[in-house]
Amino acid sequence: MEKIIDIQHLSKTFGNNVVLKDIDFSVNKGEVVCIIGSSGSGKSTLLRCINLLEKPSGGKIIYKSENILDDKHDVREYRTKLGMVFQQFNLFNNHDVLGNCTVGQINVLKRSKEEAKKIAMKYLQVVGMDQYINAKPRQLSGGQKQRVAIARALCMEPEVMLFDEPTSALDPEMVGEVLKVMRDLAESGLTMLIVTHEMGFARDVADRVVFMDKGVIAEEGPPEQIFNNPKQERTREFLSRTLQQNPAYIPSDSSEAQKIVKAI
Amino acid sequence: MEFQFILKTIAKYWPMFLRGAGITLYISIIGTVIGSVIGLIIGIIRTIPMPEKGLKRIILKIINGLLSAYVEVFRGTPMIVQAMVIYYGSKQALDIDMTPLFAGIFIVSINTGAYMAEIVRGGIISIDRGQFEASYAIGMSHLQTMTKVVLPQVIRNILPATGNEFVINIKDTSVLNVISVTELFFQTKSITGNNFKYFETFFITCVIYFVLTYSVTRILRFIEKKLDGPENYTLLDDELEEEKPKPAVLQNQNIIGKH
Numbered sequence A: 001m002e003k004i005i006d007i008q009h010l011s012k013t014f015g016n017n018v019v020l021k022d023i024d025f026s027v028n029k030g031e032v033v034c035i036i037g038s039s040g041s042g043k044s045t046l047l048r049c050i051n052l053l054e055k056p057s058g059g060k061i062i063y064k065s066e067n068i069l070d071d072k073h074d075v076r077e078y079r080t081k082l083g084m085v086f087q088q089f090n091l092f093n094n095h096d097v098l099g100n101c102t103v104g105q106i107n108v109l110k111r112s113k114e115e116a117k118k119i120a121m122k123y124l125q126v127v128g129m130d131q132y133i134n135a136k137p138r139q140l141s142g143g144q145k146q147r148v149a150i151a152r153a154l155c156m157e158p159e160v161m162l163f164d165e166p167t168s169a170l171d172p173e174m175v176g177e178v179l180k181v182m183r184d185l186a187e188s189g190l191t192m193l194i195v196t197h198e199m200g201f202a203r204d205v206a207d208r209v210v211f212m213d214k215g216v217i218a219e220e221g222p223p224e225q226i227f228n229n230p231k232q233e234r235t236r237e238f239l240s241r242t243l244q245q246n247p248a249y250i251p252s253d254s255s256e257a258q259k260i261v262k263a264i
Numbered sequence B: 001m002e003f004q005f006i007l008k009t010i011a012k013y014w015p016m017f018l019r020g021a022g023i024t025l026y027i028s029i030i031g032t033v034i035g036s037v038i039g040l041i042i043g044i045i046r047t048i049p050m051p052e053k054g055l056k057r058i059i060l061k062i063i064n065g066l067l068s069a070y071v072e073v074f075r076g077t078p079m080i081v082q083a084m085v086i087y088y089g090s091k092q093a094l095d096i097d098m099t100p101l102f103a104g105i106f107i108v109s110i111n112t113g114a115y116m117a118e119i120v121r122g123g124i125i126s127i128d129r130g131q132f133e134a135s136y137a138i139g140m141s142h143l144q145t146m147t148k149v150v151l152p153q154v155i156r157n158i159l160p161a162t163g164n165e166f167v168i169n170i171k172d173t174s175v176l177n178v179i180s181v182t183e184l185f186f187q188t189k190s191i192t193g194n195n196f197k198y199f200e201t202f203f204i205t206c207v208i209y210f211v212l213t214y215s216v217t218r219i220l221r222f223i224e225k226k227l228d229g230p231e232n233y234t235l236l237d238d239e240l241e242e243e244k245p246k247p248a249v250l251q252n253q254n255i256i257g258k259h
């Protein structure tokens, strides 16, 4: 399989706080990888290092066989290949829904206004927000905002989508609509790297689940392994803690997931 | 008695009042606009993220130091004194002969700039980091992020403060009479030099100042409303959102056979 992102010995420190330690990790083309782990384990930092919102302190990030940490590498060009979806949506408040989806296309990809609009409409339709092109972010619900944020990222036609807890800031009744969009995207074959607390979602959608703990990847494998037969004690502990505290993370229709809760 | 005299004064001296009001408005408008531009530029420079090391860091530190000095000096001294120092100073020390009008615009502009710099800086800081990051994440440069995302919001947010500066400028240009700028206060003084009716004449001037500041406030309020756009959005189609068939795009995108 073709590796699209290959991370080697990645480390990140803030002052004397070591947040990522010697991370080796890769994502294959077309793969859906979910990252789980407790708060403060470095999940967001890993994602933010990948698109260089944080500058890694050491190691390599190989994107399609090029080390993007080389000084000569064009950071902005690279970033257009990665779509990022944030927990807090981070829509541009001065633009309406359409503007949010076209400003990057026009200014970065140098597409014409008409072309940008056409592409924006296409992806707004994918997330079911094509009727709302005139709305300002402040007029939308959280779930709608996040779907627009996903469309904004898709409009750049990235090769990989990064999601950092896309549903954590949402009211429970809006989580479903966003997860549904993400499910559709995963089925379409898009390469996705998703930090999530939605265990049911990770189990259903991921090709591979990565469990992070205290700045290292403690365990990774297919969802069946991580959720049914974790090899590491700390994975087991984390899962039992999360699933017991928040059974709401598991959609009630997922009987498989219910079994895990009972098993634990 | 007095009312009659007020009417008489208006009838006799209206061209002077009008010219004075015109000059006052002219200096305040240009001063506020130039001052806002100065403030915007300084605000942007002062919010450039500090590089970790190297020559760029030193240069930026020096520039920031100079800009702080400018802001502090002009905010910390009265405009009436600045007017004297700059107008006569440039004449005597630098041998530059400014017209009073030019000197007036210059002084109001840099004064406004000093105040606006702080207002703009606050405005930029108040935009949440997330919007900067989202903008960088789709590949926009720092300059694009500023011009397409941040500054439009900053300008909207500081509009009330700018309006306030404008109103202050309309009133404070009166101090420019010390360097003989023929603004409204100066004209009023000239009129009273002829008719010696201080109360009546200055009463008229008072009303003129109020009309100017009040109109400016109303106009700016109106512009703010316009900029905010409509209160509600309109859905593109009038039918409500329903469960739609899966969009064709997604099906076509099924490039990589999976599952």
Ligand SMILES: Nc1ncnc2c1ncn2[C@@H]1O[C@H](COP(=O)(O)OP(=O)(O)OP(=O)(O)O)[C@@H](O)[C@H]1O
Binding pocket: A014, A017, A019, A037, A038, A039, A040, A041, A042, A043, A044, A045, A046
């Ligand atoms: N800019 C920063 N400066 C200093 N420390 C930071 C910074 N960003 C993150 N950290 C620290 O790095 C550690 C990992 O943070 P990170 O946000 O990556 O965790 P996370 O796994 O995403 O947690 P959560 O599930 O709560 O989002 C935390 O201890 C945090 O305090």
Ligand SMILES: [Mg+2]
Binding pocket: A043, A044, A045, A164, A165
């Ligand atoms: Mg996080």
